[in-house]
Amino acid sequence: xxxxxxxxxxxxxxxxxxxxxxxxxxxxxxxxxxxxxxxxxxxxxxxxxxxxxxxxxxxxxxxxxxxxxxxxxxxxxxxxxxxxxxxxxxxxxxxxxxxxxxxxxxxxxxxxxxxxxxxxxxxxxxxxxxxxxxxxxxxxxxxxxxxxxxxxxxxxxxxx
Numbered sequence: 001x002x003x004x005x006x007x008x009x010x011x012x013x014x015x016x017x018x019x020x021x022x023x024x025x026x027x028x029x030x031x032x033x034x035x036x037x038x039x040x041x042x043x044x045x046x047x048x049x050x051x052x053x054x055x056x057x058x059x060x061x062x063x064x065x066x067x068x069x070x071x072x073x074x075x076x077x078x079x080x081x082x083x084x085x086x087x088x089x090x091x092x093x094x095x096x097x098x099x100x101x102x103x104x105x106x107x108x109x110x111x112x113x114x115x116x117x118x119x120x121x122x123x124x125x126x127x128x129x130x131x132x133x134x135x136x137x138x139x140x141x142x143x144x145x146x147x148x149x150x151x152x153x154x155x156x157x158x159x160x
Contacts, residue, residue: 019051019052019053019054020053020054020102020103020140021053021054021056021099021100021101021102021103022048022053022054022055022056022101022102022103022105022140023056023057023058023081023083023101023103023104023105023115023117024055024056024057024058024105024106025057025059025083025104025105025106025107025108025111026057026058026059026061026064026067027059027061028107028122028123028124029105029107029120029122029123030057030123031067031071031123032123032124032125032126033124033125034125034126035067035070036126037071038123038130038132038133039127039128039129039130039131039133040130040131040132040133040134040137041071041073041133042071042072042073043133043137044133044134044136044137045073045076045077046076047137047141048076048137048140049075049076051141053140054078054099055076055077055078056077056078056079056080056081056101057073057077057080057081058080058081058082058083058097059080059082059083060082060083060085062082063080063081063082064080065080068080081095081096081097082095082096083095083097083111084097088111088114088115089114089115101115101117102116103115103116103117103118103140103143104116104117104118105117105118105120105136106119106120107119107120107121107122107123118136118139118140120132120136
């Protein structure tokens with residue numbers, strides 16, 4: 001005799017996409033040494049913001065609102081911070097970094113290893129064929145989809 005399973009007459013999927021604090025490095029990550037914007041940054045920031053994520057720009061060279069405004073990114077960026085260049089975790093408080101990063105996007109592997117995130121290819125000189133930001137967006141977006149898969153709530157009602 002086989003097992004009897006309840007019949008689901010109502011199935012509701014509740015997707016709760018996790019909103020994350022994404023910290024982008026400035027130099028050689030989103031801009032060149034000459035201050036040119038990397039291809040795809042504007043679109044990546046726009047899509048991440050539309051998905052409800054919080055975008056932060058930080059730099060070891062200081063707070064970079066000038067560059068953010070120069071490239072019309074201010075409507076996407078929640079805040080800018082001075083990035084610690086050593087003893088990263090302990091120095092977050094002394095640099096006033098709040099909230100804590102969930103995902104780091106940086107050309108420097110060491111800080112990505114400490115906080116977790118994505119190391120990008122350094123963008124030193126302008127290259128219109130660069131597609132690194134598309135790759136980064138796809139990774140962040142895919143992480144959100146994976147999160148959704150593990151947070152699906154299945155509600156069913158069984159006829160009485």
